[in-house]
Amino acid sequence: MSYSxxxxxxxxxxxxxYRKGGYHAVRPGDPFEGGRYIAQRKLGWGxxxxxxxxxxxxxxxxxxxxxxxxxxxFQQAALHxxxxxxxxxxxxxxNCKCIVHLLDNFKHSGPNGQHLCMVFETLGDSLLRxxxxxxxxxxGLQNVKYVCRSILLGLDYLHREVGLIxxxxxxxxxxxxSTIDPVKDPIRSGFTPILVRPEGNLKGTSIxxxxxxxxxxxxxxxxxxxxxxxxxxxxLEHGLVQKERSLEGIDLKCKxxxxxxxxxxxxxxxxxxxxxxxxAPEVIVGAGYSFPVDMWSFACIAFxxxxxxxxxxxxxxxxxxxxxxxxxQMMELLGKMPKKIAITGSRSKDFFDRYGDLKRIRRLxxxxxxxxxxxxxxxxxxxxxxxxDFLTPLLxxxxxKRPTAEQCLQHPWLSNSGQxxxxxxxxxENLETGLGKLQxxxxx
Ligand code: ATP
Ligand code: MG
Numbered sequence: 506m507s508y509s510x511x512x513x514x515x516x517x518x519x520x521x522x523y524r525k526g527g528y529h530a531v532r533p534g535d536p537f538e539g540g541r542y543i544a545q546r547k548l549g550w551g552x553x554x555x556x557x558x559x560x561x562x563x564x565x566x567x568x569x570x571x572x573x574x575x576x577x578x579f580q581q582a583a584l585h586x587x588x589x590x591x592x593x594x595x596x597x598x599x600n601c602k603c604i605v606h607l608l609d610n611f612k613h614s615g616p617n618g619q620h621l622c623m624v625f626e627t628l629g630d631s632l633l634r635x636x637x638x639x640x641x642x643x644x645g646l647q648n649v650k651y652v653c654r655s656i657l658l659g660l661d662y663l664h665r666e667v668g669l670i671x672x673x674x675x676x677x678x679x680x681x682x683s684t685i686d687p688v689k690d691p692i693r694s695g696f697t698p699i700l701v702r703p704e705g706n707l708k709g710t711s712i713x714x715x716x717x718x719x720x721x722x723x724x725x726x727x728x729x730x731x732x733x734x735x736x737x738x739x740x741l742e743h744g745l746v747q748k749e750r751s752l753e754g755i756d757l758k759c760k761x762x763x764x765x766x767x768x769x770x771x772x773x774x775x776x777x778x779x780x781x782x783x784x785a786p787e788v789i790v791g792a793g794y795s796f797p798v799d800m801w802s803f804a805c806i807a808f809x810x811x812x813x814x815x816x817x818x819x820x821x822x823x824x825x826x827x828x829x830x831x832x833x834q835m836m837e838l839l840g841k842m843p844k845k846i847a848i849t850g851s852r853s854k855d856f857f858d859r860y861g862d863l864k865r866i867r868r869l870x871x872x873x874x875x876x877x878x879x880x881x882x883x884x885x886x887x888x889x890x891x892x893x894d895f896l897t898p899l900l901x902x903x904x905x906k907r908p909t910a911e912q913c914l915q916h917p918w919l920s921n922s923g924q925x926x927x928x929x930x931x932x933x934e935n936l937e938t939g940l941g942k943l944q945x946x947x948x949x
Contacts, residue, residue: 790850
């Protein structure tokens with residue numbers, strides 16, 4: 506059910522899906538729920554919905570309004586999401602577990618059908634935007650540690666207290682609590698809410714005007730890209746390299762969003778989960794899954810925050826599939842997949858021979874994480890070894906051996922993150938698994 510989300514790209518949702526069963530067209534000033542919520546501007550979109558900044562006139566605050574497509578399968582998915590979000594909010598009354606809070610939900614009828622709407626606290630930019638903002642150079646290890654703690658707090662709560670697997674963790678689905686640019690934050694910038702639909706923006710103008718506007722915006726973006734490229738090429742000619750920016754002053758607190766694909770651990774849905782680059786090996790081979798799939802994705806995110814690059818970026822080849830390339834990349838980084846895992850999945854025979862070797866990609870070049878960090882990303886050796894000690898156990902092919910979020914939170918790599926967090930720590934019983942290994946390695 507998981508699609509590689511397009512909300513991360515700077516493209517917009519297009520006009521095609523604004524039809525019966527699809528998105529609901531919204532204009533600033535549009536009222537929802539009997540006038541309680543007034544649409545302000547679009548915040549984002551996904552395959553299932555558009556999300557708008559709205560003003561809650563009853564509570565006099567800004568909220569994020571997620572308006573689902575109207576066809577039956579989207580309504581069904583939204584009902585499932587609401588049920589999950591309610592369970593999440595119920596167990597976190599003080600809203601401190603780094604997961605987005607649902608505030609309200611209702612139905613809204615429009616020309617394209619009936620849309621389930623969810624009201625959330627407003628959050629800011631995604632981690633993907635943060636990575637882009639810093640020009641894919643990584644966000645600095647102290648910042649990585651801080652962000653990792655937030656994600657882990659959220660995951661620990663989800664897994665241990667709620668019994669949920671997120672199944673679609675990726676940088677787009679973790680949002681900062683505020684925006685990178687303070688001017689874009691409605692609260693910090695003192696944005697005056699629109700309370701009535703502006704004149705001249707009435708019926709009939711919407712789609713045509715917005716299509717024109719989008720085309721204009723696209724052309725402007727294309728021009729901006731060209732001049733950016735020219736500038737960077739010019740920079741190269743002059744021996745200048747674009748430097749990362751300063752992240753000082755950006756609030757790095759963040760929360761996990763998008764529970765559209767989340768599932769209860771005891772009621773898993775069949776089929777493929779997770780977005781490609783963040784997908785765990787057991788999902789690819791069809792060997793069943795549980796909480797550790799989120800831990801795998803978490804490790805991929807941590808790597809990406811540190812380096813600015815995705816950890817795995819599989820491609821189809823002439824003689825192999827994307828799945829096979831993905832498995833090959835994993836084994837080049839982590840060594841051979843244990844035979845037990847490689848050959849027991851429902852899809853194993855598609856990829857592996859009976860010795861547990863890939864059928865169609867034979868020669869693998871081992872390039873472990875610490876070497877990769879040093880050779881390709883120019884990390885100093887101590888930083889590379891420490892990060893590798895943190896990440897390697899999370900990328901264990903055997904899901905049960907991956908440390909839990911709770912165990913990760915106690916890893917020494919996170920303890921000097923320079924920020925204070927309220928962490929509930931409980932005794933860790935199972936030192937046989939991830940944490941034991943983690944601590945032994947860290948003490949090396
Ligand atoms: P997907 O295709 O990823 O499953 P979806 O339709 O289920 O998407 P979400 O991922 O929940 O929708 O939200 C879409 C986008 O809207 C996000 O990527 C983000 O940019 C924005 N967004 C969602 N929730 C909030 C929020 N609470 N505050 C600010 N922006 C938000
Ligand atoms: Mg999403």
